[in-house]
Amino acid sequence: MNPVRNPEELADKVLGAIKAVAGLDSAMLHEPTFQGNEWKYLKECLDSTFVSSVGKFVDQFEVELASYTGAKYAVAMVNGSAALHMALLLAGVVRDDEVLIPALTFVATANAVTYCGAIPHFVDSEKQTFGIDIDKLSAYLQANTLQEGGNCINRVTRRVIRAIAPMHVFGHPSNLEGLLKISKDYNIALVEDAAESLGSQYCGRHTGTFGIVGALSFNGNKTITTGGGGALLTNSLELARLAKHLSTTAKIPHQWEYSHDCVAFNYRMPNLNAALGCAQLEILPKLIEAKRKLALEYRNSFSGIEGVSFKLEPENCRSNYWLQTIILDSKHANTRDRILEKTNQSGFMTRPVWNLLHKFKQFANSPKMDLSGAIDLEKTLINIPSSAHLGMGN
Amino acid sequence: MNPVRNPEELADKVLGAIKAVAGLDSAMLHEPTFQGNEWKYLKECLDSTFVSSVGKFVDQFEVELASYTGAKYAVAMVNGSAALHMALLLAGVVRDDEVLIPALTFVATANAVTYCGAIPHFVDSEKQTFGIDIDKLSAYLQANTLQEGGNCINRVTRRVIRAIAPMHVFGHPSNLEGLLKISKDYNIALVEDAAESLGSQYCGRHTGTFGIVGALSFNGNKTITTGGGGALLTNSLELARLAKHLSTTAKIPHQWEYSHDCVAFNYRMPNLNAALGCAQLEILPKLIEAKRKLALEYRNSFSGIEGVSFKLEPENCRSNYWLQTIILDSKHANTRDRILEKTNQSGFMTRPVWNLLHKFKQFANSPKMDLSGAIDLEKTLINIPSSAHLGMGN
Numbered sequence: 001m002n003p004v005r006n007p008e009e010l011a012d013k014v015l016g017a018i019k020a021v022a023g024l025d026s027a028m029l030h031e032p033t034f035q036g037n038e039w040k041y042l043k044e045c046l047d048s049t050f051v052s053s054v055g056k057f058v059d060q061f062e063v064e065l066a067s068y069t070g071a072k073y074a075v076a077m078v079n080g081s082a083a084l085h086m087a088l089l090l091a092g093v094v095r096d097d098e099v100l101i102p103a104l105t106f107v108a109t110a111n112a113v114t115y116c117g118a119i120p121h122f123v124d125s126e127k128q129t130f131g132i133d134i135d136k137l138s139a140y141l142q143a144n145t146l147q148e149g150g151n152c153i154n155r156v157t158r159r160v161i162r163a164i165a166p167m168h169v170f171g172h173p174s175n176l177e178g179l180l181k182i183s184k185d186y187n188i189a190l191v192e193d194a195a196e197s198l199g200s201q202y203c204g205r206h207t208g209t210f211g212i213v214g215a216l217s218f219n220g221n222k223t224i225t226t227g228g229g230g231a232l233l234t235n236s237l238e239l240a241r242l243a244k245h246l247s248t249t250a251k252i253p254h255q256w257e258y259s260h261d262c263v264a265f266n267y268r269m270p271n272l273n274a275a276l277g278c279a280q281l282e283i284l285p286k287l288i289e290a291k292r293k294l295a296l297e298y299r300n301s302f303s304g305i306e307g308v309s310f311k312l313e314p315e316n317c318r319s320n321y322w323l324q325t326i327i328l329d330s331k332h333a334n335t336r337d338r339i340l341e342k343t344n345q346s347g348f349m350t351r352p353v354w355n356l357l358h359k360f361k362q363f364a365n366s367p368k369m370d371l372s373g374a375i376d377l378e379k380t381l382i383n384i385p386s387s388a389h390l391g392m393g394n
Numbered sequence: 395m396n397p398v399r400n401p402e403e404l405a406d407k408v409l410g411a412i413k414a415v416a417g418l419d420s421a422m423l424h425e426p427t428f429q430g431n432e433w434k435y436l437k438e439c440l441d442s443t444f445v446s447s448v449g450k451f452v453d454q455f456e457v458e459l460a461s462y463t464g465a466k467y468a469v470a471m472v473n474g475s476a477a478l479h480m481a482l483l484l485a486g487v488v489r490d491d492e493v494l495i496p497a498l499t500f501v502a503t504a505n506a507v508t509y510c511g512a513i514p515h516f517v518d519s520e521k522q523t524f525g526i527d528i529d530k531l532s533a534y535l536q537a538n539t540l541q542e543g544g545n546c547i548n549r550v551t552r553r554v555i556r557a558i559a560p561m562h563v564f565g566h567p568s569n570l571e572g573l574l575k576i577s578k579d580y581n582i583a584l585v586e587d588a589a590e591s592l593g594s595q596y597c598g599r600h601t602g603t604f605g606i607v608g609a610l611s612f613n614g615n616k617t618i619t620t621g622g623g624g625a626l627l628t629n630s631l632e633l634a635r636l637a638k639h640l641s642t643t644a645k646i647p648h649q650w651e652y653s654h655d656c657v658a659f660n661y662r663m664p665n666l667n668a669a670l671g672c673a674q675l676e677i678l679p680k681l682i683e684a685k686r687k688l689a690l691e692y693r694n695s696f697s698g699i700e701g702v703s704f705k706l707e708p709e710n711c712r713s714n715y716w717l718q719t720i721i722l723d724s725k726h727a728n729t730r731d732r733i734l735e736k737t738n739q740s741g742f743m744t745r746p747v748w749n750l751l752h753k754f755k756q757f758a759n760s761p762k763m764d765l766s767g768a769i770d771l772e773k774t775l776i777n778i779p780s781s782a783h784l785g786m787g788n
Contacts, residue, residue: 032443042436049426051621051670052614078472078622081660107643107654114657117511220446220664227445227666228472249501256734256745260501263508263756266475270614272621272667276445340650351650362657 004307007335011342014308014326017301018348018384021294026347027385030323032225033287033392037279045275053248055271057278062231064281069198069206071214071233073240076269076277077247080195080217083230084112086247086267087213088163090232090239091189093118097162098154098367100188102132103356104374105167109193110357113165121154121161122358122368125377127327129314131174132166133373134182140369141186152186157367163189168197168207169353170383171223171322172314176202176210183211191215194233198223199288199320208233213243218273223287223322223388224280226273244268287388288320294391295321298384307332323383333379340382353381398701401729405736408702408720411695412742412778415688420741421779424717426619427681427786431673439669447642449665451672456625458675463592463600465608465627467634470663470671471641474589474611477624478506480641480661481607482557484626484633485583487512491556492548492761494582496526497750498768499561503587504751507559515548515555516752516762519771521721523708525568526560527767528576534763535580546580551761557583562591562601563747564777565617565716566708570596570604577605585609588627592617593682593714602627607637612667617681617716617782618674620667638662681782682714688785689715692778701726705775717777727773734776747775 004010018027045057058076065074077083093099095117101109103122110120123140126133145152145161152161164183166174176192183190194200194208195217201207208214213236218229232243250264269277295312302310307329313319328336336352343350356378358368398404412421439451452470459468471477487493489511495503497516504514517534520527539546539555546555558577560568570586577584588594588602589611595601602608607630612623626637644658663671689706696704701723707713722730730746737744750772752762 032445034440034443038440039437042440043433046428046432046436046670049428050614051426051619053622054614079660107645107652108660111643111657111659115509220444220448225445227664228447228660228662249505251501255738256743258501258745258748260754261756263505265505266473266502266622268622270621270667272670273664276440276666344649349650351652354652360654362655 004332007338010307010332010335011339013305014339015343015346015348017305018343020301021297022348022385022390027349027390028387029349029351029383029385030221031387031389032220033283033388036283038276041275041279042272045272051272052270053268055274058269058271058274061274061277061281064278065231068281068284069209069233071206071209072235073237075232075240075243075247076274077230077232077267078269079228080215080219080230081108081112082265082267083215083217083232084108084193085115086243087191087215087232088112088116088118088165089246090213090243091163091191093162096159098157098159100161100164102167102374103358103368103371104130104169104353104377105193105357106195106354107357108195109165109167110363118162119159120357120363120366122366122371124369124371125374127373127377129172129174130169130377131172132179134175134178136369136373138182141182145186147187150187152188154367161188163191165191165193167193167195168200170325171197171200171320173197173200173202173207173317173319180210196222196322197320199284201318203316209235212236213239218277223291223320224277224284226269226277226280229269229273229277290388290391291321291386294386295324297391298324302326322386324386326382326384328380328382330376330380336379336382348385351383353378398726401732404701404726404729405733407699408733409737409740409742411699412737414695415691416742416779416784421743421784422781423743423745423777423779424615425781425783426614427677427782430677432670435669435673436666439666445666446664447662449668452663452665452668455668455671455675458672459625462675462678463603463627465600465603466629467631469626469634469637469641470668471624471626471661472663473622474609474613474624475502475506476659476661477609477611477626478502478587479509480637481585481609481626482506482510482512482559483640484607484637485557485585487556490553492551492553494555494558496561496768497752497762497765498524498563498747498771499587499751500589500748501751502589503559503561504757512556513553514751514757514760516760516765518763518765519768521767521771523566523568524563524771525566526573528569528572530767532576535576539580541581544581546582548761555582557585559585559587561587561589562594564719565591565594565714566705567591567594567596567601567711567713574604590616590716591714593678595712597710603629606630607633612671617685617714618671618678620663620671620674623663623667623671684782684785685715685780688780689718691785692718696720716780718780720776720778722774722776724770724774730773730776742779745777747772
């Protein structure tokens with residue numbers, strides 16, 4: 001491996017390695033792939049006139065999603081944010097609770113906490129999984145919480161820490177064994193933000209099925225899309241029923257009467273969007289294979305470049321490689337922005353990880369632990385073009 | 395007119411009058427009509443791969459919706475509940491405020507108030523419009539509120555009454571002149587729940603354009619549908635921009651960086667749903683004409699039946715007749731349930747108005763005025779089959 005002499009040279013090499021895999025012209029960060037029955041099912045949905053919150057596709061989508069993930073139940077939602085909000089409600093999060101979430105996640109995780117009237121409590125991440133740093137969190141909770149009446153109490157704020165919502169970043173599973181242990185040891189409900197990890201497994205089991213409830217997203221940039229959409233995964237019949245009830249205005253079933261037994265939401269995925277989802281689920285295994293093949297191609301393409309490494313799936317995990325990622329060596333962190341500029345200017349869309357959430361002014365008063373792991377990752381991660389069709393030999 | 399001798403006879407006559415207009419076999423309460431470019435635009439959207447929160451149809455839908463309604467700006471939302479929530483936020487509703495809403499409305503109006511952390515304050519309705527009883531409300535506010543620092547304060551609860559959210563019930567415009575006067579006299583922001591009134595005008599101006607902001611719905615049962623969807627109408631550029639910002643996670647525009655400057659929402663209508671909406675908007679004038687023709691047919695059909703009257707549009711209004719409605723004379727109120735049973739059992743879907751919201755346990759602690767007008771209406775209103783195609787001579 002030849003040493004890199006200056007930032008421009010590294011940026012050139014990164015661009016070259018991307019182009020070698022993603023083609024010579026340009027590439028988006030992530031485009032959907034429609035190669036199956038998308039047209040057919042949309043037309044069938046339209047012809048039925050059942051395009052809204054009731055229809056066969058939304059029921060079918062739930063059944064097939066449960067089957068694919070191995071969750072006992074899936075409940076379709078209007079988008080990933082709605083699914084996350086609902087997941088936290090089902091976990092019992094109420095006003096003035098705290099919810100442990102990584103500082104290194106998309107803002108939707110934190111927003112969903114605030115929709116419950118609760119407060120995000122930011123925890124650190126580590127570089128093996130890009131997920132929550134379990135050892136560091138264990139030590140932090142040991143020192144900073146106490147147990148009272150079966151609840152985990154923050155010693156400083158005196159608030160209940162009700163839930164922990166890890167995010168499987170870019171599709172790489174977090175350390176779920178460690179998270180389950182923390183959940184059990186500290187009486188903190190585990191809610192998985194699996195928005196990015198449809199198709200990703202931890203020890204052979206699908207992400208989103210380890211916690212009380214998991215939340216998926218089918219936004220346009222995800223592995224499969226329903227236009228906008230999301231879903232809850234759970235193994236509890238009671239929670240699945242409650243999720244459906246709360247996502248359909250808590251209407252009590254009756255032929256003509258309109259009664260509602262609690263404050264609730266209009267969070268049901270429309271049948272039109274589910275029609276697209278049913279077709280996308282059919283090609284999901286093919287999309288995952290293409291994304292995994294793309295990862296291998298990137299690994300090879302970046303293997304000869306000093307100072308940058310391609311992110312492979314964590315041990316014992318099978319990742320969907322939703323967003324393909326390279327990591328700069330710390331000494332090259334100051335080259336990150338030049339690489340972003342050069343690649344985007346050349347038509348190959350790249351981006352850094354999200355700005356860490358604890359820095360946003362709306363979360364300035366949120367509690368947080370030492371976040372040095374996340375801060376290091378923020379400086380050195382770059383996502384590169386990741387569409388499934390790039391791994392399909394197109 | 396022959397006097398009705400017993401409940402069974404009245405139920406028979408109502409069923410007969412419905413069948414005379416809606417056909418001999420069966421009729422849903424409200425089905426969508428797809429007769430235009432629905433499939434063409436859906437296919438075009440799919441072929442573009444832009445099915446999610448960015449795309450030409452969602453922008454086009456906003457422009458055409460503004461043009462049709464005469465609002466300066468329209469901002470597409472994921473559904474009517476999201477639009478209502480956003481509308482209240484834009485009107486400045488914050489935690490522990492009160493919002494005046496009719497007890498006689500769909501539960502979404504009240505739920506949206508609670509999403510802001512605010513409290514619904516139930517007000518009475520009258521039979522000319524099915525909307526808020528202005529005279530009664532004026533007297534109530536005079537007696538029960540005071541002005542402090544430009545805010546309207548509830549004398550009993552000491553909370554700020556921040557907004558009033560009238561609902562244009564079944565598409566019939568409320569008394570907007572009276573509502574504007576109350577808004578001005580008492581410093582209470584006017585937010586129109588126009589979920590049911592797309593195409594309805596008050597004094598020649600479209601509902602939803604009188605208040606600071608109005609909220610529309612395009613749910614599957616509405617005059618036009620996007621599967622699920624809603625929109626805000628406003629004449630304020632500042633509020634329109636804020637609505638779009640807050641409905642797209644408050645992301646600050648940047649080529650690759652992810653920063654968000656406040657707690658916000660994933661409330662944007664997907665492009666896929668907007669594609670359907672663009673096609674539906676094209677046939678909206680035709681749908682409204684059909685629904686108005688259907689109203690005339692029902693008026694004639696019910697004109698000979700003693701004890702029941704067909705609801706016509708309020709004075710100076712042009713109604714979309716979203717849900718066609720009959721009103722029983724008070725002395726026949728006890729026949730309502732028999733009529734509902736008989737018609738539904740015969741395949742002609744009918745329903746009463748929503749159960750009044752102040753009776754639900756989740757709103758048991760909400761303030762309310764005397765609601766005798768709404769209570770009378772609840773006992774005597776029945777919606778009858780209202781699909782546009784019934785007025786198209788099919």
